[in-house]
Amino acid sequence: MTKIGIKEIAAKAGVSIATVSHAFRNPGRVSDETRKKVLDAAKKIGYTPNKLAASLRTSRSGNIVVIIPDISDSHNSEIIKAIEKVAHSRGFSVLLGDSQGSEEREREFAAMTVSRQADGIILMSHRFPFTIGEDALSIEDLPPVVSGCEVSGYDGIPAVAIDDVRAAMDATRHLVSYGHKDIAVITGDLDSTSSRDRLEGFRGAMSQAGLTCNEDLIIRAEYSLHSGEVSAESLLLNKKRPTAILCFSDEIALGCMYALRQHGFSVPQDMSVMGFDNIPFAKYFSPPLTTVAQPAEDIGSACATTLLDLIEGNQPENLRNLLPHKLLIRESTRRLS
Amino acid sequence: MTKIGIKEIAAKAGVSIATVSHAFRNPGRVSDETRKKVLDAAKKIGYTPNKLAASLRTSRSGNIVVIIPDISDSHNSEIIKAIEKVAHSRGFSVLLGDSQGSEEREREFAAMTVSRQADGIILMSHRFPFTIGEDALSIEDLPPVVSGCEVSGYDGIPAVAIDDVRAAMDATRHLVSYGHKDIAVITGDLDSTSSRDRLEGFRGAMSQAGLTCNEDLIIRAEYSLHSGEVSAESLLLNKKRPTAILCFSDEIALGCMYALRQHGFSVPQDMSVMGFDNIPFAKYFSPPLTTVAQPAEDIGSACATTLLDLIEGNQPENLRNLLPHKLLIRESTRRLS
DNA sequence: TTGAAAGCGCTAACAT
DNA sequence: ATGTTAGCGCTTTCAA
Numbered sequence: 001m002t003k004i005g006i007k008e009i010a011a012k013a014g015v016s017i018a019t020v021s022h023a024f025r026n027p028g029r030v031s032d033e034t035r036k037k038v039l040d041a042a043k044k045i046g047y048t049p050n051k052l053a054a055s056l057r058t059s060r061s062g063n064i065v066v067i068i069p070d071i072s073d074s075h076n077s078e079i080i081k082a083i084e085k086v087a088h089s090r091g092f093s094v095l096l097g098d099s100q101g102s103e104e105r106e107r108e109f110a111a112m113t114v115s116r117q118a119d120g121i122i123l124m125s126h127r128f129p130f131t132i133g134e135d136a137l138s139i140e141d142l143p144p145v146v147s148g149c150e151v152s153g154y155d156g157i158p159a160v161a162i163d164d165v166r167a168a169m170d171a172t173r174h175l176v177s178y179g180h181k182d183i184a185v186i187t188g189d190l191d192s193t194s195s196r197d198r199l200e201g202f203r204g205a206m207s208q209a210g211l212t213c214n215e216d217l218i219i220r221a222e223y224s225l226h227s228g229e230v231s232a233e234s235l236l237l238n239k240k241r242p243t244a245i246l247c248f249s250d251e252i253a254l255g256c257m258y259a260l261r262q263h264g265f266s267v268p269q270d271m272s273v274m275g276f277d278n279i280p281f282a283k284y285f286s287p288p289l290t291t292v293a294q295p296a297e298d299i300g301s302a303c304a305t306t307l308l309d310l311i312e313g314n315q316p317e318n319l320r321n322l323l324p325h326k327l328l329i330r331e332s333t334r335r336l337s
Numbered sequence: 338m339t340k341i342g343i344k345e346i347a348a349k350a351g352v353s354i355a356t357v358s359h360a361f362r363n364p365g366r367v368s369d370e371t372r373k374k375v376l377d378a379a380k381k382i383g384y385t386p387n388k389l390a391a392s393l394r395t396s397r398s399g400n401i402v403v404i405i406p407d408i409s410d411s412h413n414s415e416i417i418k419a420i421e422k423v424a425h426s427r428g429f430s431v432l433l434g435d436s437q438g439s440e441e442r443e444r445e446f447a448a449m450t451v452s453r454q455a456d457g458i459i460l461m462s463h464r465f466p467f468t469i470g471e472d473a474l475s476i477e478d479l480p481p482v483v484s485g486c487e488v489s490g491y492d493g494i495p496a497v498a499i500d501d502v503r504a505a506m507d508a509t510r511h512l513v514s515y516g517h518k519d520i521a522v523i524t525g526d527l528d529s530t531s532s533r534d535r536l537e538g539f540r541g542a543m544s545q546a547g548l549t550c551n552e553d554l555i556i557r558a559e560y561s562l563h564s565g566e567v568s569a570e571s572l573l574l575n576k577k578r579p580t581a582i583l584c585f586s587d588e589i590a591l592g593c594m595y596a597l598r599q600h601g602f603s604v605p606q607d608m609s610v611m612g613f614d615n616i617p618f619a620k621y622f623s624p625p626l627t628t629v630a631q632p633a634e635d636i637g638s639a640c641a642t643t644l645l646d647l648i649e650g651n652q653p654e655n656l657r658n659l660l661p662h663k664l665l666i667r668e669s670t671r672r673l674s
Numbered sequence: 675t676t677g678a679a680a681g682c683g684c685t686a687a688c689a690t
Numbered sequence: 691a692t693g694t695t696a697g698c699g700c701t702t703t704c705a706a
Contacts, residue, residue, distance in 0.1 A: 016677045051452040053699035077409040115388040258621040284595040286623040353693045390683035
């Protein structure tokens with residue numbers, strides 16, 4: 001099979017390569033007749049443009065990379081699915097940057113913009129993968145980046161998120177309204193702004209309610225089933241037991257409920273448990289999980305839309321796009337009587 | 338900031354551009370001294386090679402695309418995570434091809450190989466996204482493809498999978514050994530070989546046990562929580578109720594248990610439920626789900642390894658790579674007494 | 675409306 | 691060991 005490119009089509013259609021190129025991407029600049037001729041020739045000969053060559057020429061790869069700590073986390077995979085959907089609809093492809101929490105990998109993925117493999121970055125990690133100066137970059141010539149989870153310390157970059165402080169307050173108030181006073185919390189990584197904000201919201205709501213937080217009941221964990229399980233166990237060792245546990249992710253909450261069950265506690269009779277995210281499984285669990293829903297799909301879409309706008313040269317009007325959260329009261333929390 | 342490329346480094350280091358190129362990719366062909374000079378210059382000036390240009394020249398994008406019906410399905414996301422891991426370790430990037438079940442999208446993603454955006458395809462969907470002849474391709478010049486889930490009808494392409502027939506037999510035998518005779522099954526899409534194979538395994542094991550399958554108890558569904566829920570409800574309408582339900586995915590099983598609970602049935606007291614896959618949540622569920630574990634991570638790694646070998650010109654020795662499954666008996670099935 | 679021609683930044687013969 | 695040079699396949703002025 002002889003290699004086929006724009007040249008072969010040009011020959012076949014009896015036009016110049018420039019015309020072939022135009023026929024494909026600037027249909028307006030060629031007569032309908034020639035365009036048809038070209039398209040026919042292309043179809044007949046089975047031609048697909050080499051996107052690499054076009055990308056090199058235009059310095060536009062048509063790819064975006066999404067840097068995400070763990071793609072198998074349910075909440076994350078919902079988001080990335082939404083990202084892919086809008087990217088695809090706008091002619092972009094998405095490169096998967098599962099960093100497994102490693103900063104080095106995050107930087108490698110981020111570097112794909114400088115090696116021209118990607119035109120922009122969606123950052124679902126809390127670290128910023130460039131060092132101004134050291135990467136020989138000034139802040140102006142950072143590649144297009146949007147954060148989907150509140151990067152710490154870089155105010156210039158657009159971010160999409162929920163209001164974590166208020167979301168955690170809402171969650172806490174729910175527990176308080178159910179009569180809980182001894183409330184434990186299992187956080188995510190406190191390096192991330194979102195976890196810190198949620199903790200702040202929790203403390204705020206507690207103090208507004210005139211309740212004191214018992215610091216021994218605040219466990220720092222990771223967003224995973226296993227971490228939830230382990231954390232719950234350590235909580236059970238505490239001499240002062242909580243009556244409710246607020247978990248900063250549904251996976252944590254589910255792991256937590258598992259551990260509780262293993263140790264003979266039933267939820268919500270013996271202890272109330274709340275999650276965060278509203279992953280699809282939350283509703284199906286037994287008991288169905290009370291949680292603060294994040295609009296995962298909207299977050300993903302908004303990230304992608306913002307990034308693509310940025311790539312296409314439109315600054316977003318507001319850098320902080322706060323999406324609404326929603327308290328979902330199901331059956332894992334109960335009113336203390 | 339002036340545009341910087343290999344030329345600038347060459348100038349800065351006082352060598353030719355060929356030498357710069359070699360310094361980066363054929364370290365053996367330059368003296369240590371010059372190489373150091375080049376690397377220093379590159380570092381000082383903040384240079385990263387333009388991979389697009391290299392790709393165009395070598396016709397190797399360094400990308401693979403994974404076509405998958407739903408990336409937010411837990412089992413799938415485990416697999417894709419493993420794929421990403423080995424791809425990354427071998428210097429490849431992965432393009433996400435979430436097809437949402439659409440054949441058209443699958444073809445679009447597959448076409449990324451012909452437009453040179455990807456060097457190969459991992460197919461987690463059961464449809465083959467090329468039509469020999471129509472895509473003006475003969476079977477020889479298909480791009481490198483490996484299937485992670487038994488594509489129907491294309492024997493030539495390497496596949497990685499478990500032995501679905503035997504896996505389903507093992508599952509069925511477990512149920513039978515627990516005294517179940519009226520066993521329902523909720524399948525996945527029967528267009529897929531794996532679902533059909535599982536069904537075949539089920540029937541085989543039933544007949545080996547001298548039991549007859551009640552066709553009314555075989556429900557065709559999709560691999561999702563919701564589909565499991567709906568299917569279980571339709572099962573409950575049946576006049577002859579099963580004592581056990583074999584689900585062809587854990588998500589189906591979890592959805593199924595939810596529906597059962599909603600209707601006042603408790604698992605496993607009133608009905609036994611089994612899943613397939615062993616997604617991380619399976620163990621954490623209440624009751625913990627009895628299931629047939631698939632080695633998701635190994636499947637992903639094997640797919641990626643095979644594909645990359647293929648891309649690098651090595652034919653795999655065997656086209657069918659069958660990985661072991663494992664029966665995991667937990668608490669969602671009970672012995673009939 | 676169409677075509678000629680100059681690259682995009684790099685790789686890899688081939689020559690020195 | 692290093693340099694010269696001819697492209698990879700396309701886009702895009704600029705001129706006809």
